[in-house]
Amino acid sequence: MNKKEEILAILKEIIDPEIGRDIVSAGFVQDLEILDDKVLMRLVLTSIACPLKDYFKNEITKKLKEKFEWIKDVEIAIDAKSYDVFSQRKKVEGVKNIIAILSGKGGVGKSTVSINLAFALSEKGKKVGLLDADVYGPTISIMGGKGKIIFEDDKIIPYERDGVKIISLGYLTSKDAPIIWRGPLIHSALRQLLFDTKWGEIDYLIIDLPPGTGDPIISLSQLTYLKGGIAVTTPQDVAISDVRRAINMLFKLYIPFLGIIENMSYFKCDN
Known part of the structure; x- marks a missing residue:
């Protein structure tokens, strides 16, 4: 040779x-x-x-x-390649709408918004799933209560609480174990959590993303179709500056921007 x-x-x-x-x-x-x-x-x-x-x-x-x-x-x-970069996207079986909850900065209450939105939709009579895609800090497993995920016929069976089906890596790892993953592993994990989970019939799948504009949201946009993204911020200048970047990222990835939630907001009286 x-x-x-x-x-x-x-x-x-x-x-x-x-x-x-x-x-x-x-x-x-x-x-x-x-x-x-x-x-x-x-x-x-x-x-x-x-x-x-x-x-x-x-x-x-x-x-x-x-x-x-x-x-x-x-x-x-x-x-x-010159063809559509999103041509490999697939629909998640049984899921009608996928909404991503994102932020530019950590600590703005994104996970709290995600879980509140999921349970609020459930109370309105919708069938809801909640996917914790914050692989580095999966807090939905804490907020959602002590649950257990089981495996059946090569499928992941989500933990269900009050009608909301919940998937989080926090249920699959020990409490203090760090998740030290780079891009390829994150991409593979998201693919498995999306397509290997037995969601059943779901009206809304809420996805709690980690802060920032890195691998998880990019992978998600290439794996499946998103109904849109909701950005979460707080009133501070540093949080607002970062959330602008997150919103612009949605436009670059052709994800509809559904709106912004200003968490921990307040009114300051003149006197």
């Missing part, structure tokens, strides 16, 4: 966890070139915002430098 064939053979060891195919067979590796001790390539993904892009870049660089001593530098340009 020549050098290019040897490189492609090594790159075939890198598997996309989402589709179960290697990055060469999937057509991600394009325009591979060798210039002396440098390897150049274009990595064509489904989206520029693909949560796996850093994982792929790191794995490619690591494997090539470990295998071939003559490679001193690996240059990877990220590109996106």
Whole structure:
């Protein structure tokens, strides 16, 4: 084999966890070139915002430098396929509407809003599910009460309280265990919680997202169809500044913006 064939053979060891195919067979590796001790390539993904892009870049660089001593530098340009970047989205079986609750800053009461909204809709006679997608700080498992999630026929059976079906990683991990996950693991976890859960017939699935504009909301927008997003903030300037970024992110991801809730608000009298 020549050098290019040897490189492609090594790159075939890198598997996309989402589709179960290697990055060469999937057509991600394009325009591979060798210039002396440098390897150049274009990595064509489904989206520029693909949560796996850093994982792929790191794995490619690591494997090539470990295998071939003559490679001193690996240059990877990220590109996106020209077709709709959201074409892989699927509907969650039995779920009519999915609403994401997000914020730019932590500590603004996003989880409190999520659980109150879920139970308020339930009291109005709607069938409701509540998914805690805040993988780093899953507090819905505390607010929702002590529950238990069981597995049946390769499906996750959510904990149900007062008619609301609740899924949280807090029910699956020990109380003090940190969840130290990067993008690919978060993407896989969200996919499993969405599609491997036996939701039944649900009018509204409320998703409590972690603060910020990172992997979870990007993955969610690529996995399924969202009815819209509700942003939560507090009156402080720092929270308002961050929530503006979160709202603009919704527009960039083509998620309808449903409104903003100013939590912990107050009225200051003139006297």
